[in-house]
Amino acid sequence: MVVNGACGRMGREVVEAVYREPDMELVGAIDIRNNGFDIGPLVGLEPTGVLVVRNLNKLLQETDVDVVVDFTGPDTVYKNMKTVLENKVNLVVGTTGILPEQLEEIKKIAEAQGLGVLIAPNFAIGAVLMMKFAAQAARYLPHVEIIELHHDQKLDAPSGTALKTAELIQQNRAVFRQGHINEYEKISGVRGGEFEGMRIHSIRLPGLIAHQEVIFGGLGQTLTIRHDSLNRESFMPGVILSIRKVMDMKGVIYGLENLITE
Numbered sequence: 493m494v495v496n497g498a499c500g501r502m503g504r505e506v507v508e509a510v511y512r513e514p515d516m517e518l519v520g521a522i523d524i525r526n527n528g529f530d531i532g533p534l535v536g537l538e539p540t541g542v543l544v545v546r547n548l549n550k551l552l553q554e555t556d557v558d559v560v561v562d563f564t565g566p567d568t569v570y571k572n573m574k575t576v577l578e579n580k581v582n583l584v585v586g587t588t589g590i591l592p593e594q595l596e597e598i599k600k601i602a603e604a605q606g607l608g609v610l611i612a613p614n615f616a617i618g619a620v621l622m623m624k625f626a627a628q629a630a631r632y633l634p635h636v637e638i639i640e641l642h643h644d645q646k647l648d649a650p651s652g653t654a655l656k657t658a659e660l661i662q663q664n665r666a667v668f669r670q671g672h673i674n675e676y677e678k679i680s681g682v683r684g685g686e687f688e689g690m691r692i693h694s695i696r697l698p699g700l701i702a703h704q705e706v707i708f709g710g711l712g713q714t715l716t717i718r719h720d721s722l723n724r725e726s727f728m729p730g731v732i733l734s735i736r737k738v739m740d741m742k743g744v745i746y747g748l749e750n751l752i753t754e
């Protein structure tokens with residue numbers, strides 16, 4: 493397998509996790525920021541013989557690859573995905589910020605090529621459970637606000653997790669605008685972003701990793717469902733599971749919850 497974005501925060505974690513799996517082999521490491529050095533020492537391992545290169549297309553044309561794992565950035569992920577599928581390779585994507593129309597296009601290409609694509613805005617099992625529980629709660633408590641909190645180097649807002657949570661909640665909640673009909677903002681944006689009448693709030697601070705609270709309000713009560721990723725290792729079991737599963741898939745799965753049976 494190949495890691496794209498290998499020198500980034502998540503890419504390095506994935507490289508290390510793959511080396512811990514006896515039946516997995518890293519055959520390539522891509523990053524536009526860096527070139528030509530061995531990926532091993534960058535992740536605290538001995539030299540591995542896998543050099544970081546910049547050109548994904550060239551690597552895929554010259555190397556036998558089963559799966560590419562992408563943790564790059566919202567501005568580049570769509571182009572990367574197309575390059576991988578054009579080279580007839582399966583794909584696991586953790587990069588967030590993919591637009592709905594881009595997702596539709598990727599679905600068409602993956603289905604036509606018979607390739608597997610697993611896209612998950614959050615690979616932490618606890619986050620997947622948080623989303624599932626939130627969707628369940630919305631059946632009974634439709635007034636809800638989502639507060640996502642991430643490190644201050646994150647580019648996209650709201651987080652992919654918050655959007656996915658809102659989409660899952662929406663399946664169990666009639667569309668209606670929450671709050672007072674005459675409410676107004678004295679500072680623009682202070683009530684957060686609106687998704688089908690729900691509010692999403694994005695907090696960015698150094699020290700944070702990835703956290704989310706889904707707060708429901710009802711008659712005389714509130715319910716808070718919260719998940720915290722305390723380090724990036726929290727995402728690795730989900731990434732490794734996805735690498736294993738994607739090779740037997742055809743088409744796109746969006747969300748790790750679809751791989752985890754009841």
Ligand SMILES: NC(=O)c1ccc[n+]([C@@H]2O[C@H](COP(=O)([O-])OP(=O)(O)OC[C@H]3O[C@@H](n4cnc5c(N)ncnc54)[C@H](O)[C@@H]3O)[C@@H](O)[C@H]2O)c1
Nearest residue numbers: 497499500501502523524525564568586587588613614615
């Ligand atoms: N799905 C999840 O569970 C999960 C978890 C954490 C982060 N993320 C997402 O993963 C993405 C990456 O996060 P990060 O914190 O690792 O970011 P980062 O900035 O630390 O790393 C991104 C890396 O990708 C490289 N890169 C950028 N464009 C590239 C391109 N075109 N080709 C090759 N390499 C390229 C950068 O040089 C950098 O090293 C973000 O979208 C983030 O939201 C998802």
Ligand SMILES: O=C(O)C1=N[C@H](C(=O)O)CCC1
Nearest residue numbers: 588613614646651652653702
């Ligand atoms: O670090 C990030 O960036 C993360 N992004 C994901 C998102 O946008 O939902 C979640 C995990 C961390």
